[in-house]
Amino acid sequence: MSTEANSNAPFAEVVTEIERIDKDILVTFTVEQLKVISEVIHANKRWTRHPIGLRFSFPVYFARFFVVFLIGRDRRWHVQSIEDARRSMMMSASIVLFFYCLTLGAAITLFMGLYVIKGLLGIDLIPGWHLTDWFQ
Numbered sequence: 001m002s003t004e005a006n007s008n009a010p011f012a013e014v015v016t017e018i019e020r021i022d023k024d025i026l027v028t029f030t031v032e033q034l035k036v037i038s039e040v041i042h043a044n045k046r047w048t049r050h051p052i053g054l055r056f057s058f059p060v061y062f063a064r065f066f067v068v069f070l071i072g073r074d075r076r077w078h079v080q081s082i083e084d085a086r087r088s089m090m091m092s093a094s095i096v097l098f099f100y101c102l103t104l105g106a107a108i109t110l111f112m113g114l115y116v117i118k119g120l121l122g123i124d125l126i127p128g129w130h131l132t133d134w135f136q
Contacts, residue, residue, distance in 0.1 A: 051071060051072045052069075052070065052071040052072065053068075053069070053070050053071075053072075054067075054068070054069040054070075055067070055068050055069075115131060
């Protein structure tokens with residue numbers, strides 16, 4: 001690689017990310033191009049940062065195993081689209097439930113209000129039967 005690319009320590013991880021590029025092409029990159037590549041790589045790897053991330057590996061006789069324990073919001077784009085769809089569906093369901101409860105509460109209040117008015121006016125719709133009989 002060129003000495004210009006090697007002298008810039010922040011680009012070391014970028015260079016390891018793009019190792020598949022032919023060495024002859026890689027040495028032609030300018031510092032500005034490497035900065036843009038670094039920004040693109042870091043922007044595309046935002047999902048690798050988690051509030052809690054425990055990663056380690058351990059060798060076993062015939063293989064090497066690794067354990068990854070992550071806690072945080074899943075920020076992958078396909079999961080985001082599923083979450084957005086679920087969020088809009090839940091918002092719609094919440095609105096429907098809110099208006100259902102509002103209508104039910106209004107209907108109960110209206111029924112009770114009309115029942116009180118009926119009682120105050122002395123109107124007997126069903127002779128011998130009163131709502132208060134159910135509560136005794």
